Amino acid sequence: MSPRAPALALMGLIVPIGLACSAPGQDTAARRDEPATEEDHGKVAGAAELSEPAYGLTTVDPSGVVRHLDLVEGAETGIADLGPATKVQTDGRFLFVDVAGGVDVVDSGVWTWDHVDHFHYYRAEPREVGRLTGAGPSNVATTTSSTSGGTGVFFPETGEAVLLDTAALADGGLSERYRLEVPPHEGLLVPVGEHALLTEPGPDGTPDRVVALDPEGERLPGAAHRCERASGTITTRVGAVVGCADGALLATSDGDRLKVERIPYPAGRLAPRATSFAGRDGRPTVAALAGRDRIWLLDTRQRAWRLLDAPVALRQVTAVDDDDEHVLGLTVDGRVAVIDGVTGDLLSTTPPLAAASLGSGVGEPVLVVDQQRAYLSAPAERRLHEIDFRDGARVARTFPTPTTPLFTAGTGR
Secondary structure, eight states, rough: OOOOOOOOOOOGGGOOOOOTTTOOTTTTEEEEEEOOSSSSTOOTOOOOOEEEEOEEEEOOTTOOOOEEEEEOOOEEEEEEEEEOEEEEEEESSSEEEEETTTEEEEEEEEEEEEOOEEEEEEEEOEEEEEEESHHHHHHEEEOOOOSSEEEEEETTTTTTTEEEEEHHHHOOOOOOEEEEEEEOSEEOOOOETEEEEEEEEESSEEEEEEEOOOOTSSSEEEEEEEEEOOOOOOOSSSEEEEETTTTEEEEEEETTTTEEEEEETTTTOOOOOOOOOOEEEEEEESEEESSSSEEEEEEETEEEEEHHHEOOEEEEEEEESSTTTTEEEETTTOOEEEETTTTTOOOEOOOOOSSHHHHHSSOOOOOESSSSSSSETTTTTTTEEEEETTTTTTTEEEOOOOOOOEEEEEEEE
16 A cells, blocks of 8 residues: 555544554654664665654644644744645645645655555655645545655646646655646545545536546546535545545545546435545544534445434534544534444533634634544634543643644554
């Protein structure tokens, strides 16, 4: 499998944990920087290999200052000053920051390399990589690798679709594999191995299909797939998901072959459709809201949906996809709710941690999960919280921030 580590994000912001991992975010955790046991296996030039993941929270404040909080050492480091930002998206290593004139790419300097049966963890110098020119807000789609493959950037106002070379980003530069133009619409360019899926609009200006592209950006013969009102994408361990009005498309790549499957909603469903997805990085099951009072769970390995009644009204939801099938949600009053992913029962909640943020509209709190802990940003409160969801939603640590963490990304994933 290609290297990397997902997903929040930000909204997809989410963590793979392997059998050889230590649990992140322990209250008294200490990093061990010894070399990995397999000599030079997965070695990356200019990066130090770590014996455990270097998870962090990378934030952007209203003036565009980027800071990185090391969740193991508790230290905060400044990375860049980009100017006012309007949106941040992430793949678990890089931040893609909407600014005037395009998208600034920032390397958090921490990432995980997924070898399926084990993982390697790396740390390098964080840096601002460069600016991708474009007009208006962007939609970014990533893969499970932050060192290879492509990263898709779509500018809805102009209909420009750009596939960035992710290996070039890892080397500190911007390189466009191709830049295409389609009619402006709220679209997506979703990388799938060496291929990609590109949305196209119908007569009403909303996306109604995706077309498959080869590594050069050329359309593959006969490779258009119906996907009315396409919205939301995430890449799981199985493949790339694109949400459609009647379910989802799942795209997988095996070398030079691209396969696209349809996963329809259950017959007779009466719940609102999923429009965005979130889950722990490297896991097959992801979650989406079905309105405020229900939850969709999509198992990409089983190609199946499941609908849960939410025990409380929710603003966000994400799947941990662990042995206990935990689902975590941000409630409408700013609590983190721990939910049983089988029964939908409410297991525990935190106190209100982001009520002021939700009430004031100062940024949108971001919920990030890994196998052991959850992290919630509270922009108006100027706090970042670590939550032990296995221990009664205990707030394990709280980190004050020097400025408003308007946008937050989980990194090191």
